[in-house]
Amino acid sequence: MPVHDSLLPLLGRGDAPEEVRHVRELPASDAVTAPWPSNVHPDVVAAYAGLGIHEPYRHQAQAMGAAAEGHVVIATGTASGKSMAYQAPLLSAIHSGRLKAQAAPGVLQHAEEATALYLAPTKALAADQLASVRALSSGLMVRADSYDGDTPQEQRRWIRDHADLVLCNPDMLHAGVLPNHPQWSRFLRRLRYVVVDESHVYRGVFGSHVANVLRRLRRVAALYGANPVFIGASATSSGPRQSFARLIGVDAGAVEEVTRDDSPHGPVTVVLWEPEQSGAEGEHGAPTRRSAMSEAADMLTDLVLKQVRTLAFVGSRRGAETVAQMAHRQLDEVEPGLSHRVAAYRAGYLPEERRELEAQLGDGRLLGLASTSALELGIDVAGLDAVLVAGWPGTRASFFQQIGRAGRAGQQALAAFIAREDPLDTYLVNHHEAIFDIDVEATVFDPSNPYVLSPHLCAAAAEQPLSPEDMKVFGPTAADIVESLVRAGQLRRRPAGVFWTRAEDPASMISIRAEGGGPLQIIETDTGQVLGSIGTGQAHQQTHPGAVYVHQGRSYVVDELDLEHHVVEVTRAHPDYYTTARDVTSVKVLEERRREVWGPVTVHTGSTQVTSQVVSYQRKAVPGNEIIGEEPLDLPPTDLFTTSVWFTAPAPVLAAAGIEEPDLPGALHAAEHAMIGLLPLLATCDRWDVGGLSTALHADTELPTIFVHDGHPGGAGFAERGYELARTWLSATKDAIESCECESGCPSCVQSPKCGNRNDPLDKAGAIALLKAFLDHAPA
Structure with a gap:
């Protein structure tokens, strides 16, 4: 019997479910190792040996060696060890620099010392990396700390003055570090490496913003005499060299790419699943299918009943909570003692809650977890037997990241993609070659978008007056945009360069994740508490009067959308409906x-x-x-x-x-x-x-x-x-x-x-x- 046939019954519909459109076996692969590159310090090699790692995988060694020569992007699968590929060069540079500086103290001490900046798209991922670095570097001369919006003010000064490795996110780099670069002069003068983790997530307008933030970073670092090497860690993607070069603003020839994966993987059986029609009629009398969330909840229940450790990816916060609740209800009916071993996981939980859920899933106390894409990124969750993907996650890169969570410990594993009622989902489950047999997508973003580039040029001018040479950093359209900003009175041309003319900090007026303007503050009317914010472009569709707004699993109904004062007033409610705007x-x-x-x-x-x-x-x-x-x-x-x-x-x-x-x-x-x-x-x-x-x-x-x-x-x-x-x-x-x-x-x-x-x-x-x-x- 083929191996995948023995796994299909785990999904709860028998040996040959009608919903199955395709089954693909992703083969196992063996590890290929290589010697440590010469640029990795012996003390760092010893630190890894203390964790039981005696040789890197071949692709890790290649990336480490390339980092000694220039920019590099490593684009390999989930659990392939990308973290080690960039941590080893960073820790080696910092540790060896401190040793050299101690051996020859003096005014030129900083010439030997090195610092490094790590950028993650989420605070949770940066916190996970910090824990990993601290566990590894206890015997090394490395002072690492995270710097984000939650960092206490008294700790921020210590980080600026003493930290060697700063773990940050693009938002804080943009709004907290670059506008205050004189305070960061010690760190920037020694900046040797910049790591851009999960670089494939920087796409669309967010990617365009981050690309310009990184150009501003390169420019400010050059002001202090630093020319850092950028290391990108990415999921598999089309043209990672070209995408990463465009992200950091250099020629593609200046970037080395590492795409071969030499890490070991267990076999994964991937099932493409299209729910059957539910019998109900939808809009205009068209038949509807069972929802992907209902199917995922049923599968999660069946897998947990069989003691199969499972992670279900759901596209929204509300969806993750709903799948977990449905599985709880079904388990209570069949085997009540198991329902407490299923939970939800998403952004919005406190860091300690997320860490506890990750630990419980890792050690088996939890058998099932319904999660948003928050667990897709590099947070280390190993030992899973099955992964469910309820609805296409947007890209092949994300899909393979998610199903890569299964079989991480080398065991045989199961993954199922459950199609939503959506043209793309329908196409993919019926055209399996579009998932498995063609290249993954290119990362699409446009740093020259004038709506994005204009405010970043203002921010750059406030950090240091713009010179003609700076136009090369920001691309061929920058000079024309600067001229239009000068004509508008936002910038002023002087012999020393182009200056920002206003008292406000231009960086504080840019939200790199907001789209379409704003933001509007969302306020709970009963308590006056600010729940969050939303861009003007989304406010009409998502926070119009009467809209149901969900925040951290709680539902609210919008009382008033005050566009003049940039406020949305909401009241806590428990509606049994959701809302969709018509335009x-x-x-x-x-x-x-x-x-x-x-x-x-x-x-x-x-x-x-x-x-x-x-x-x-x-x-x-x-x-x-x-x-x-x-x-x-x-x-x-x-x-x-x-x-x-x-x-x-x-x-x-x-x-x-x-x-x-x-x-x-x-x-x-x-x-x-x-x-x-x-x-x-x-x-x-x-x-x-x-x-x-x-x-x-x-x-x-x-x-x-x-x-x-x-x-x-x-x-x-x-x-x-x-x-x-x-x-x-x-x-x-x-x-x-x-x-x-x-x-x-x-x-x-x-x-x-x-x-x-x-x-x-x-x-x-x-x-x-x-x-x-x-x-x-x-x-x-």
Whole structure:
């Protein structure tokens, strides 16, 4: 019997479940080791030996050696030992520098000493790394500490004055370190290494912000005479050398990449699972499938009953809590003594709570954990028997990171991907080659986005006046943007350079994770407590009056959205529904930058103005998604200046494909929805990162047109990625619609959960005919 056949019954549906679309066996691999490189100090080698590590894996040794020569990115799988690959060079440089400085004390002592900066996208990951470093460096001359928003003020001065290794996040580097660089002069003068951990997560607008923060860091370090080596640690991705070079702002030739994985792995059986139809009807009478969360909860229950240690990844905080609660309920019915061995894990928990959950999962006290992507990153959780992925996590890189949590101790393991009602999920479970047999995605971000670059140039000018040489650091568009900022009076040109003119700190006015403006403070009306913040771009959709807002597992209902005073007032509540906003949208073409002609069909990309107005919201039942009611809203329109890709074709060409004029709006609309759903197949984005519009006659193009636009000011690179891979994108979209078993369209193919027109009109057959007509004219 094939090995995977023996594992399928663990999922609770027998030996041959109808829901299984594909089973793939990822083979085991043996370890390949290599000698320690010469740049790793003997004391560091001895420290690792004390932990039972006597030789590095070959790819670790390669990365360590490359770090002695220049920038390097190591892009290998989960549990491949990336941490050791960058920790060893850092600790060696710091330890040996301190030894040399002690042997020859004097005013030039700093020339021998070294410091290093470690950057993680989350505070939890930085805390995990700090614990690892302290355990390793107890016998070394290394002073390591974390520096983030939670660091007490009295500790911050000690870190600035004495720490050799600072563990930080991009937010704190941007707002706390760089604007105050004179206070960090000791540290910056000695800066030898900068580690950018989990560098693949820096994509879209967030990635664009971080790329400019790292350019500012390089510039400030140069001010103190330092030229640090950057080490990137990434999940497997397409073109890691190019992506990391673009992130740190250097030529690709200056970066060495390490992609071969020589660590040992046990065999993993991966199951692609498409839930069966539930029997209920959704919007417009379309049949619905069982939700991925319900399937995940059932599987988690069955696996825990069989004593299989399992981690279930769920896409949202609320989803993780819901899956854990459902599993608790089901276990109480079958074997009550087991329910306490299942828990939820997500951002928002206190650090000590997260550490305890990680420890309990690691030592077997917990058998099941429902988690958001918070456990996807480098936090060390070993010994898992099974991983469930409820809904596509957005990228192949994330998917393989998540299923890589199974079999980390070398044992045989099981992983299951459970498809949601979503065009991309449906496509992937029915086209397994798109997961396993093609390269993972490139990381998409655009550091030259003027909406991102402009405020960072202001921040850089406040840190040190800008010189003509600095324009090379920030890219070819920087000089023109500086000129526009000078004309606007935000910067002032003087013989010594270009200066920031205002009293405010420009860095404090940039939120590198916020999108679309803001922020607005979310305040609980009964207590006056500030719960969090939200960008202006999301406020209309997510915090309109009557919206259900969830924070750290607690539900609130929005009482008032005060845009003038940047406040959202909410009240604690326990609704049995969730809310979705409805909007109307128009798109205006501002500038066409590129076009590709496919006979009568044309593909365009350029700048557009997207005007949206939220006009109502629906309340939908939990679970079931039934519409309970709809309420009108009176909110002002918002404008988004962004990048789009759009497709045009004359109506006679579409009529020749069998799409009559009355059916054209529905065909265009259905194709637009499915295209938005499938774009994440090619770009590292979520369908919520992009939007779209389709019309049978657009005012600017004067033709039937489909627009897909980035949902971020200036664009995030997603629409341009769609333009560059247009034929592949349309082909995958057509395949996804055709492979869906519904008759006239459903959430798995052409219906959209965020449609402003209530998914009306939609023509599934017309969308297939339209996409086929486009592809018939596309170049091979």
